[in-house]
Amino acid sequence: MARDGESRSFRRKFCKLCFDKVERIDYKDDRRLSRFITDRGKIVPRRISGTCARHQSQITEAVKRARILALLPFTSDQYR
Amino acid sequence: MKLYETTIIYDPGLEETRINDEVERVTQPIAQAGGEVIEVQRWGKRKLAYNIRKRRDGTYIHVKHKSPATLIAEMDRRFRLNEGVLRHLTVLAVKESPRAAEDAAKADGVAAPAGEAPRAAE
Numbered sequence: 001m002a003r004d005g006e007s008r009s010f011r012r013k014f015c016k017l018c019f020d021k022v023e024r025i026d027y028k029d030d031r032r033l034s035r036f037i038t039d040r041g042k043i044v045p046r047r048i049s050g051t052c053a054r055h056q057s058q059i060t061e062a063v064k065r066a067r068i069l070a071l072l073p074f075t076s077d078q079y080r
Numbered sequence: 081m082k083l084y085e086t087t088i089i090y091d092p093g094l095e096e097t098r099i100n101d102e103v104e105r106v107t108q109p110i111a112q113a114g115g116e117v118i119e120v121q122r123w124g125k126r127k128l129a130y131n132i133r134k135r136r137d138g139t140y141i142h143v144k145h146k147s148p149a150t151l152i153a154e155m156d157r158r159f160r161l162n163e164g165v166l167r168h169l170t171v172l173a174v175k176e177s178p179r180a181a182e183d184a185a186k187a188d189g190v191a192a193p194a195g196e197a198p199r200a201a202e
Contacts, residue, residue: 024174028087028142068169069087070128070138077130 013050017059025058027065030072037063041073081115081146083173088159089138089166092125102164103141106155115147132166144173 016035017025025032036044036051036059043063046056066072088106090099107117123140132138147155152170159168 027171065169065171067129069089069140069167070130070132073129075130 015050015052015055017055018052022055025055025062027062027069028071029062030066033059033063033066033072037072039076041075081148083118083144083146083175084152084170085173086143086145086155086168086170088141088143088168089128089132090141091164091166092135092137092139094139094164098164099139099141102162103143105158106141106143107145109151109155110145110147113148113151115145115151117143117145119144135166138166 027033036049038044043060044051046053049056051059063072067074086106088102090102094102103120107120110117119142121142121144123142125137125139128136128138155170156168159165
């Protein structure tokens with residue numbers, strides 16, 4: 001199949017956390033969490049990242065906790 | 081008593097001995113109140129994602145403990161009064177589910193493939 005060439009047009013999104021079989025995403029795991037925030041520090045919505053509902057809500061909670069501990073930024077001031 | 085995780089960010093200017101004292105001041109009351117300190121992790125000096133009180137770094141201490149709920153409130157009050165504490169957070173720790181434990185074992189390269197374990201038990 002000539003799948004690779006047309007990957008931009010129709011490519012089913014999948015939950016990367018389900019794929020990795022992550023049971024529970026941890027707020028201390030800032031490296032993993034940083035994949036789910038934009039370069040401005042916003043949480044990437046489900047429609048973009050393709051994350052499933054269960055993992056998205058875990059991400060949301062974890063990112064918010066990580067922000068309190070200054071592991072992740074609330075916002076990136078590089079753009080200001 | 082519930083299982084908690086407390087992370088404390090201390091001023092990076094504090095010396096090692098002072099940090100040790102501070103850790104003592106956290107763990108001692110837990111033991112006194114009939115709780116149990118399960119683990120103390122020292123993450124050391126880390127860069128903060130944003131400045132807190134004009135500091136760019138912080139010394140991170142992470143404590144896993146079992147404590148009575150009343151102590152959590154008291155701990156929170158003490159952290160707030162402590163000038164050396166830049167930030168603190170206490171959350172309920174998630175009990176490790178069987179699958180998570182299995183994943184950890186797999187990561188170590190010890191456990192057998194998941195599908196085979198139940199059959200072997202029969």
